[in-house]
Amino acid sequence: MDSQHRSPEYSSLLLAGPRAGPLKQAHARLVVTGHGHSLPLITKLATLAVAAGAAPYAHLVATSHPAPDAFLFSSLTRAAAHRSLPRAALAFYRRLLSAALPFSSFTFTAVAKACADLSALRTGKAIHAHSLLLGFGSDRFVLTSLVVLYSKCGQLAVARSLFDAIRDRSVVAWNAMISGYEQNGLAERGIEVYKEMQVAEAVPDSMTFVATLSACAQAGALDLGREVERRIVSERMDMSVFLGSALVNMYARCGVVDKAREWFDMLQERNVVTWTSMIAGYGMHGHGHEAIKLFRLMRREGPPPNHVTFIAVLSACAHAGLVTEGRDAFACMRRVYGLVPRVEHYCSMVDMFGRAGLLDEAMQFVHDYIPGEPGPEVWTAILGACKMHKNFNLGVEVAERLIALEPENPSYHVLLSNIYALSGKMHHVEKVRNTMIKRRLKKQIGFSLIELGGTSHLFRMGEKSHRQTREIYQYLEELVHRITAAGYMPETESVLHELEEEEREGALRYHSEKLAVAYGLMMSSGSTTPIRVIKNLRICGDCHLAIKFMSAVENREIIVRDKHRFHHFKDGKCSCCFSNLNSTKTDHGVPLLISHNGASGDYPDCTDLAYQKEVTDGAAVIDCALQVTKDGSSIDLKDVSTVVTSQFASLAVVIEDIKHVAEVYTLNFNWEDIANNLKSNRPPRKS
DNA sequence: CTAGGGTTAG
Numbered sequence: 228m229d230s231q232h233r234s235p236e237y238s239s240l241l242l243a244g245p246r247a248g249p250l251k252q253a254h255a256r257l258v259v260t261g262h263g264h265s266l267p268l269i270t271k272l273a274t275l276a277v278a279a280g281a282a283p284y285a286h287l288v289a290t291s292h293p294a295p296d297a298f299l300f301s302s303l304t305r306a307a308a309h310r311s312l313p314r315a316a317l318a319f320y321r322r323l324l325s326a327a328l329p330f331s332s333f334t335f336t337a338v339a340k341a342c343a344d345l346s347a348l349r350t351g352k353a354i355h356a357h358s359l360l361l362g363f364g365s366d367r368f369v370l371t372s373l374v375v376l377y378s379k380c381g382q383l384a385v386a387r388s389l390f391d392a393i394r395d396r397s398v399v400a401w402n403a404m405i406s407g408y409e410q411n412g413l414a415e416r417g418i419e420v421y422k423e424m425q426v427a428e429a430v431p432d433s434m435t436f437v438a439t440l441s442a443c444a445q446a447g448a449l450d451l452g453r454e455v456e457r458r459i460v461s462e463r464m465d466m467s468v469f470l471g472s473a474l475v476n477m478y479a480r481c482g483v484v485d486k487a488r489e490w491f492d493m494l495q496e497r498n499v500v501t502w503t504s505m506i507a508g509y510g511m512h513g514h515g516h517e518a519i520k521l522f523r524l525m526r527r528e529g530p531p532p533n534h535v536t537f538i539a540v541l542s543a544c545a546h547a548g549l550v551t552e553g554r555d556a557f558a559c560m561r562r563v564y565g566l567v568p569r570v571e572h573y574c575s576m577v578d579m580f581g582r583a584g585l586l587d588e589a590m591q592f593v594h595d596y597i598p599g600e601p602g603p604e605v606w607t608a609i610l611g612a613c614k615m616h617k618n619f620n621l622g623v624e625v626a627e628r629l630i631a632l633e634p635e636n637p638s639y640h641v642l643l644s645n646i647y648a649l650s651g652k653m654h655h656v657e658k659v660r661n662t663m664i665k666r667r668l669k670k671q672i673g674f675s676l677i678e679l680g681g682t683s684h685l686f687r688m689g690e691k692s693h694r695q696t697r698e699i700y701q702y703l704e705e706l707v708h709r710i711t712a713a714g715y716m717p718e719t720e721s722v723l724h725e726l727e728e729e730e731r732e733g734a735l736r737y738h739s740e741k742l743a744v745a746y747g748l749m750m751s752s753g754s755t756t757p758i759r760v761i762k763n764l765r766i767c768g769d770c771h772l773a774i775k776f777m778s779a780v781e782n783r784e785i786i787v788r789d790k791h792r793f794h795h796f797k798d799g800k801c802s803c804c805f806s807n808l809n810s811t812k813t814d815h816g817v818p819l820l821i822s823h824n825g826a827s828g829d830y831p832d833c834t835d836l837a838y839q840k841e842v843t844d845g846a847a848v849i850d851c852a853l854q855v856t857k858d859g860s861s862i863d864l865k866d867v868s869t870v871v872t873s874q875f876a877s878l879a880v881v882i883e884d885i886k887h888v889a890e891v892y893t894l895n896f897n898w899e900d901i902a903n904n905l906k907s908n909r910p911p912r913k914s
Numbered sequence: 915c916t917a918g919g920g921t922t923a924g
Contacts, residue, residue, distance in 0.1 A: 234915070237915065237916085265915090266916080267915055267916040268915085268916085270916055270917095271915095271916065274916090274917090298916070298917090299916095301917095302916080302917070302918095305917080305918080305919075309919095331918095332919080333917085333918065333919055335919095336919045336920055337919075337920095339920085340919095340920075366919095367920085368919050368920055369919090369920085370920085371919090371920040371921075372919080372920045372921095373920090374920080374921095375920065375921070397920080397921090398921080399919095399920050399921045400920075400921080401921085402920090402921040402922070403920065403921045404921095405921090406921065406922070407921095432921090432922095433922080434921055434922045435921090435922090436922090437921095437922045437923060438921080438922060438923090440923080441922085441923065441924095444923095444924095467922085467923095468923080469922050469923050470922085470923080471923085472923040472924075473922080473923050474923095475923085475924095476923060476924065477923095479924095480924095498923090499924085500923050500924050501923080501924090502924095503924050504923075504924050506924095507924065533924095535924050536924085538924090539924080
């Protein structure tokens with residue numbers, strides 16, 4: 228609008244835009260016309276160069292200026308962070324430091340994002356401390372960027388404490404916190420934040436819904452997913468490709484494939500993620516043919532598939548026994564799309580041959596296609612096939628190879644003992660067991676969840692803490708009698724030491740998934756809605772068989788989502804086994820609400836302890852640095868020590884963190900004085 | 915003569 232007020236030089240820069248070639252021409256013009264030292268022009272030039280991806284050139288332009296100012300380097304820092312050039316952003320930030328130029332909060336948001344992109348926790352902490360030293364400790368933009376930083380580095384407790392410290396939280400801050408939990412596998416906590424947001428009457432935007440739907444997908448929280456969908460529709464939100472994909476993904480991963488497809492068809496815009504989510508949804512539920520059909524359509528009229536698409540396609544083929552289709556897909560991956568297969572693709576292929584009983588082909592594939600020495604993932608896939616098709620000699624060989632590769636990994640010992648158990652060599656099973664005990668190797672603990680009437684019920688093997696324990700066990704006993712009468716035979720030997728499974732002899736009938744399913748059936752007899760259970764590990768072979776029978780004798784659809792996929796049990800069959808896949812009908816109607824926590828949540832493990840420690844340390848750093856005066860030149864030692872000694876446990880951490888800031892950013896403090904002062908002001912120990 | 919921040923899908 229005011230282009231007539233701008234100099235021709237400035238206009239020529241704008242005209243060049245974020246393109247390296249034209250920018251260099253404009254640069255030449257600046258030099259020739261004598262504007263080569265104009266800071267505003269050089270700033271615009273260098274910033275555009277960063278936007279063009281030419282960070283080294285921008286760096287050269289900026290540093291060759293005789294008197295660069297703060298505006299120049301902070302603009303460059305921002306531009307680089309924005310273009311996801313984190314290393315360049317940090318380099319420009321260091322220029323500001325070494326030139327002793329002033330900082331603004333804008334610089335910190337940029338450089339925090341750069342650290343987040345790099346997952347650089349140590350540098351990120353130093354930048355955090357530095358921002359505190361300069362008095363930006365309560366800037367809501369800086370705090371939000373730090374929430375993202377600590378989330379990306381897996382430090383959720385620190386992220387949360389910073390989030391809590393934000394006064395007047397913006398929707399961006401809420402979104403960052405929801406997505407932070409979700410990305411770290413703590414979907415339940417993300418959902419809690421979404422609910423807190425409602426209570427706080429903060430206004431959500433489309434990113435809020437995208438993040439929340441992802442959390443729902445991860446947690447299997449179908450009811451909340453539907454609620455979010457209703458809001459999206461009733462508020463007439465713009466259906467961006469992000470939002471659309473999030474909806475497809477939510478429905479697909481919650482097991483409502485038809486609804487996922489409805490959205491998929493309805494969307495105006497579909498990209499590779501939308502297509503991949505839908506294909507993966509089909510594959511996960513055993514609809515291999517649908518997956519392939521959609522993949523073919525994608526090849527004809529969709530965006531080019533990528534690595535993730537091929538993982539979905541190959542896994543769908545493996546589970547549906549579509550060997551020819553899988554082979555074709557694998558072949559076109561590199562030839563047509565130039566994608567180099569990764570270990571996941573190799574594993575899916577091996578798994579595919581293995582499941583189809585083509586063990587020789589699997590071995591041949593490993594030999595012909597996998598470059599170098601195959602990794603443990605590939606051997607594990609081979610082993611799965613050996614187990615399935617009872618090839619004990621090869622199985623033992625492979626398991627021993629795996630143990631040699633990673634002696635401390637408990638799951639390989641479990642696999643070996645499974646093979647021995649299946650082949651009836653019980654004395655070998657005992658030997659492996661003893662080895663595990665001697666080396667203190669423990670299996671992961673499994674649990675299953677079912678949500679009824681808005682309350683989530685968690686079961687571990689042999690769980691006795693539920694208030695209806697007696698009824699549940701009684702119900703399960705009766706159920707086992709009935710399925711036994713129908714022909715069920717416990718897979719005793721294999722279950723005795725099942726893969727990644729709850730163990731303890733004689734307790735196989737009380738595996739967590741059996742308890743959860745029994746509870747669901749008991750509490751809803753007479754109903755026709757499917758039973759939905761989520762398990763954190765893979766379902767065990769015996770439970771798989773038992774639940775097939777349960778679906779028949781109870782005439783109920785039972786859906787179990789395990790670590791890898793969905794199992795739709797109906798009429799004595801499961802959707803995951805292509806050999807008995809006759810009915811491919813998906814669920815419909817209102818299912819029992821299921822909730823699930825991916826990692827810690829209510830489930831007692833060591834995570835919460837770790838959280839406690841983080842909170843203390845993080846709070847101490849913040850409190851301490853807040854006591855430091857704004858220009859960073861002097862510290863009131865008394866104030867610092869008062870605060871820090873109240874957080875006595877984390878004294879060392881505080882000193883270390885601030886020291887690190889000083890080293891990197893050449894701030895001159897007298898560390899010995901500070902340390903001594905802090906120590907002498909320690910509170911008396913409790914007697 | 916110079917901008918303007920932090921958050922999204924498999």
